Amino acid sequence: MGRDVPALVFTRDDRRQFRNKMHMCLDVLARMLRESRFDFERPQVGLEIELNLVGPGAEPAMRSTDALEAIADPSWSSELGRFNLEINIAPRRLTAGGPDSWEQEIRDALNHAEEKAAAIGAHLIMIGILPTLELKNVGLAALSENPRYHLLNEQIFAARGEDLLIAVDGVERLRTYADTITPEAACTSTQFHLQVSPDEFADYWNAAQAIAGVQVALAANSPFLFGKELWRETRIPLFEQATDTRPDEIKVQGVRPRVWFGERWITTVFDLFEENARYFPALLPLCDDEDPQETLEGGGTPGLAELTLHNGTIYRWNRPVYAVVDGVPHLRVENRVLPAGPTVADILSNGAFYYGLTRALVDEDRPVWSRMSFSAAEDNLHTAARHGIDAELYWPGMGEVPVTELVLRRLLPLAHRGLERGGMDAAWREPLLGIIEQRCVTGRNGAVWQSEMFHHLHDVIHADRPVALRRMTQQYIDYMHLNAPAHTWPVE
Numbered sequence: 001m002g003r004d005v006p007a008l009v010f011t012r013d014d015r016r017q018f019r020n021k022m023h024m025c026l027d028v029l030a031r032m033l034r035e036s037r038f039d040f041e042r043p044q045v046g047l048e049i050e051l052n053l054v055g056p057g058a059e060p061a062m063r064s065t066d067a068l069e070a071i072a073d074p075s076w077s078s079e080l081g082r083f084n085l086e087i088n089i090a091p092r093r094l095t096a097g098g099p100d101s102w103e104q105e106i107r108d109a110l111n112h113a114e115e116k117a118a119a120i121g122a123h124l125i126m127i128g129i130l131p132t133l134e135l136k137n138v139g140l141a142a143l144s145e146n147p148r149y150h151l152l153n154e155q156i157f158a159a160r161g162e163d164l165l166i167a168v169d170g171v172e173r174l175r176t177y178a179d180t181i182t183p184e185a186a187c188t189s190t191q192f193h194l195q196v197s198p199d200e201f202a203d204y205w206n207a208a209q210a211i212a213g214v215q216v217a218l219a220a221n222s223p224f225l226f227g228k229e230l231w232r233e234t235r236i237p238l239f240e241q242a243t244d245t246r247p248d249e250i251k252v253q254g255v256r257p258r259v260w261f262g263e264r265w266i267t268t269v270f271d272l273f274e275e276n277a278r279y280f281p282a283l284l285p286l287c288d289d290e291d292p293q294e295t296l297e298g299g300g301t302p303g304l305a306e307l308t309l310h311n312g313t314i315y316r317w318n319r320p321v322y323a324v325v326d327g328v329p330h331l332r333v334e335n336r337v338l339p340a341g342p343t344v345a346d347i348l349s350n351g352a353f354y355y356g357l358t359r360a361l362v363d364e365d366r367p368v369w370s371r372m373s374f375s376a377a378e379d380n381l382h383t384a385a386r387h388g389i390d391a392e393l394y395w396p397g398m399g400e401v402p403v404t405e406l407v408l409r410r411l412l413p414l415a416h417r418g419l420e421r422g423g424m425d426a427a428w429r430e431p432l433l434g435i436i437e438q439r440c441v442t443g444r445n446g447a448v449w450q451s452e453m454f455h456h457l458h459d460v461i462h463a464d465r466p467v468a469l470r471r472m473t474q475q476y477i478d479y480m481h482l483n484a485p486a487h488t489w490p491v492e
Contacts, residue, residue: 010155010285018285018306022277025307028292029322030270032329033198037301039330040200045355046091046193046332047106049347050340052130053083053122058473060130060137061122065145070116075109078144081185083137085124087113091193094355099428106344107483125477126347128222128235128339129186131450131469135226138182148284152313153181155283159245168237170230170386171223171451184242186225187235192335192351193321200362201269201320204333206369207361208318209262211354212337213380213393214411217403218439219350220388221339221446221486227465229454232388232447235339236381243315245283256280259315261378265369269331272320276310283313301329317381337381342446342476342486349435349485352419356433357411359418371396388447389439404440412437435485444487450476452491 032038055061062082071085079086089106096102114124143149163177196204220232231237240259256263256279266272288305295302301324308322321332338350361368369377372394380393384403391403398406412433419429439445450472457468479489 014285017287018282021287021306025304039328040197043195044091045094047089048191050086050188051124058132058470063122066120067117071113078146082142095423126341131224131473140180142182156245166241168230172228174228187239188340190338190340194333202266203362206265207358210368210377213384217384217391219338223447223451231386233385236385269320276314301327343483345483345485349432352432353415353436356415356418360414389445407440439487442487446486449489456491
């Protein structure tokens with residue numbers, strides 16, 4: 001959510017004041033957009049990676065506070081669960097430093113953190129959902145010590161008035177209830193940030209929405225939850241359910257979920273922030289002392305604290321971000337659909353595909369979102385989450401088509417073109433997008449490897465289920481450290 005909050009009880013007056021400040025922030029944002037007060041001359045990209053902490057037997061380790069103290073780096077922070085950490089990689093120009101510089105920076109940071117965590121008996125793993133995680137690991141005791149998560153937990157359950165149902169029908173069937181939001185901590189993701197100008201924001205957001213299903217299909221890495229094999233990217237339905245503030249009676253009335261794909265293509269970034277205020281009551285109605293109108297009138301840059309805090313409690317798969325750096329505001333698209341891992345090489349290939357493809361789609365004379373219904377893009381996301389790289393997705397001019405064919409025939413050439421226009425030469429593009437190509441050729445990604453390895457251990461070697469999941473996870477960690485892309489991992 002971007003900032004710490006105190007432990008407290010909210011009053012009706014708190015909510016009224018917060019709503020008033022939200023509308024003031026929207027008015028100020030509208031004026032700033034009209035006056036073009038944003039930094040976009042040297043756009044940057046950014047990256048956040050969420051990770052799991054495990055013990056020697058690959059079981060979840062509730063050691064985030066100890067690990068953060070050992071790592072002692074402000075780039076690292078706590079996440080929702082005590083078995084989670086997050087690293088925020090410093091923003092950069094996409095083509096800065098040469099082909100290997102970003103990868104080396106990330107690997108150095110992760111290796112340093114792994115060394116420090118190992119000294120306290122824990123290890124880091126980049127994976128969409130930890131296969132050894134059990135339902136008993138996600139109770140209230142597993143919730144991070146940070147007060148903001150406890151407050152968020154209280155507010156979500158106050159809004160629901162009942163326990164959370166988690167139900168996923170996939171290869172196997174899961175149906176269970178949770179009395180905290182901690183199951184959300186099972187979802188660990190990779191988040192790509194893209195700084196854009198106000199005039200181009202809508203096009204980039206629309207493009208990101210259009211390809212969300214393709215991204216998930218290619219990068220699926222979350223086939224197991226609580227010991228069961230479910231969807232190829234089980235993070236998607238789990239995240240949608242684990243933060244749902246709506247009991248069933250409210251759902252059937254058409255109230256929007258807080259984990260939200262959206263419902264329409266947009267024409268301006270203001271559409272998204274306005275929807276936030278119109279459709280979603282505040283979970284954390286905390287008012288800042290700043291008067292954004294006075295700040296703007298005085299020549300300063302308002303932080304729009306209420307707008308950004310509220311935005312952080314609405315979990316769009318592509319989220320708008322307003323931020324102020326060195327007194328200058330900017331806008332970013334935060335792409336949130338992808339799981340963590342399996343390797344740094346895989347993550348950076350996913351990033352190259354995303355950045356290149358969105359650039360190319362934005363540059364097209366007839367944008368894809370003018371030829372594709374919004375509901376088709378949303379359907380693609382859930383189809384891809386269920387079936388992964390075996391999914392068939394809709395694309396204008398091709399109809400329903402295997403995602404591997406769609407990528408090889410249509411989207412990879414566009415991604416190359418977009419990166420080239422962004423200044424990335426072939427010597428850099430080819431290795432990164434070559435990983436995407438080989439995933440499509442082999443039909444293999446992290447989810448496929450996890451499933452095949454589990455079944456090899458369980459069905460062929462006859463290890464019982466918990467042992468097979470543990471051994472598969474330990475092997476995953478070994479291959480992760482080798483940094484060979486997941487489509488090359490053997491099953492043995």
